[in-house]
Amino acid sequence: MEVAIQCRNLRKTYDQKVEAVRGVDLTIYAGECFGLLGPNGAGKTTTIEILEGLLTPTSGEVEVLGRNWQTHERELREQLGISLQETRLSERLSVRETVELFASFYRYPNSVESVLEELSLGEKADAWVGKLSGGQKQRLAVATALVANPKVLFLDEPTTGLDPQSRRQLWDIIRQFQERKGTVLLTTHYMDEAERLCDRLAIIDHGQIIAEGTPAELIARLTGHHVVEFAISGMTDGSDDQVWKRLPGVQGVRTDDGLLCLQVNEPHETIPALLAEVCKQGARLEHLTTRQASLEDVFVQLTGRHLREE
């Protein structure tokens, strides 16, 4: 497979003390959608901005489309579409004027009208940017990247702060780009986004990659593919996790937001035993759900923290 982006032993230290990125290796293949998943401050943005050639790494090597930033910056810029986190475009330009401006920087840009159409911005083409909703602004940011007619699309937290409908709209846009053989690198701290959108992803924490693979692979690596969550009251035996750990099929126990979470492989064996135990203790079951393990569980197992926590 053709490699689109590659970096080796990437490090970035700010002011000689803050280590934002501590030895990141990545290989992203042409045509895939690759996600960098991690909590705020994990080093996602620093990593993606180094790959975009906007930051110089303290050490390490970067290759994009077989070129490097020192020698082929202009050539690379022509082939990349980039959307940064929180760019505020000029409010008093219209949507079309903004996309035309960005199109004018590229030698062979896409047609402005077709990009507007694809991102469902056709109706808003003559509206001022200042009048757009959050979702429309975010789509416009992606439009300024797509009008480049890029081979690689970089998106830094493209859906942060968007409502569910706008997020799904953006996911469709990203998939369409991928269908045209485009390569996508995105960062996110949304689990579901990474799970649904990314072919492969790397979980990044404290400037290091702590796991990498397809979403299915990462979840399969978990001990316990199902999660049983429950809450009880009137427990005589205290809240000793050991009681639950002894139940059949339980791989791990943790408390999460007032709920007890059991990681299990076979819920049909664990749940009857759980109910019997609750009865035996003379306690009352307040809540019981069971679900497939998610990337969130992967992250919690790897780090002991939740992704959304600071």
Place this chain on the structure above:
Amino acid sequence: MADTAQQARRTNGRWAGYWHLLLARMKELQREPEVIFWVFGFPLLLALGLGIAFRDKPADIASVVIVEGPNSQKLVALLRQSPEHGAIRADVLGERTTLDQFRLGKYALVVSMDDQGVHYRYDPARPESVLARSQVDDALQSAAGRKNPINTVATAASEPGARYIDFLIPGLIGMNLMNSGMWGIGFATVDMRQRKLLKRLIATPMRRSDFLLALMSSRLVLMVIEVALLLGFGALVFHLRVEGSLLAILLIGTLGAVSFGAIGLLTACRAQKIESVSGLINLVMMPMWIFSGVFFSYERFPEMVQPAIRALPLTALNDALRAIILQGAPLSSQFARIGVLALWGVLCFVLALRWFRWS
């Protein structure tokens, strides 16, 4: 976009980015009513206000009051006979009212006459009172037959070219070029940096020089309008006479706009927040508002600071503009001032480029 292959592919030439940047900048400016006001409206209002306040009134008429009495008609008659009777307006009132009105400031001088002669009651602290006394005295003396030992001829110098408004308009043009250069470049740059737009722009193949060039070009377009507006306003409303060539004025205006653009760029080269750059811009402009002879001549400042004042870019710009507009001086005679302006511009531009931060 699946059909883009069939579409005629658009290819952008070398200057497409520059033109679109310039176009976008002009549209943005045009859509900001505040900018239109501060760049175009405010200087005109300033010119209008100051022009009216300091317009050349007909010579002040002295209002004097004559105390009613046996000799009051004689006094009135004497004043009427005098060659200066047009400059004096005399009323005749009773003694009590006279003094009241004098105290209230309606009259500048109280005149009365008895056997010992003419009495003046005046207030030495009020200039018009002092003036009225000597005017009335002159009028009475010459009406009574005094001969002046020396013949004098006085000419009033209130023709276009020597009035306050003539001094003011070139100064306002200079000040406006400074204001809009500093704000138009400095503030706009930091605003775009704070919005991360600069960073977004350099993530494209846009040439950084095109960006700076477009920013400067937008200033030049505005400069032509600013200069034309103020000169036209001065000519129409105050009959300002433009002595020098318009080309020379525009060339100096271009140099001024570019130099102050460069100073604005240097001021803004690292600031991250518009609040901090606003302070810096005011700090840079403040001394020039005061010292560079916008509203009054800087000759009033002590001799020892004159070289420093003349080294300020706004002083050079104002002096050159005044020389060309008011005296019709050729461009070649402004060599030193052009040098000062250009030096500031080049120096600031080089430093700004070295220190400039795009993110």
